[in-house]
Amino acid sequence: MRIDIDQDVCIGAGQCALTAPDVFVQDDDGYSTLLPGAEDGRSPLLREAARACPVSAISVSETVG
Numbered sequence: 001m002r003i004d005i006d007q008d009v010c011i012g013a014g015q016c017a018l019t020a021p022d023v024f025v026q027d028d029d030g031y032s033t034l035l036p037g038a039e040d041g042r043s044p045l046l047r048e049a050a051r052a053c054p055v056s057a058i059s060v061s062e063t064v065g
């Protein structure tokens with residue numbers, strides 16, 4: 001699983017951190033970043049958080065292997 005946050009698109013709405021607080025956290029500037037260890041995308045809340053983002057800044061893609 002690969003998680004990308006487009007920081008150019010993110011408006012700091014915080015929906016991702018609210019929806020999946022075990023994956024996303026807002027940095028000091030209010031933009032979303034991944035929590036260390038969350039990169040494997042194992043959280044069941046991940047896709048929901050990607051959907052919750054109002055500007056679709058989060059992309060989740062399957063990686064092979």
Ligand code: SF4
Binds near residue numbers: 010015016017030057
């Ligand atoms: S929900 Fe989207 S716009 Fe809001 S902080 Fe997360 S990535 Fe950024």
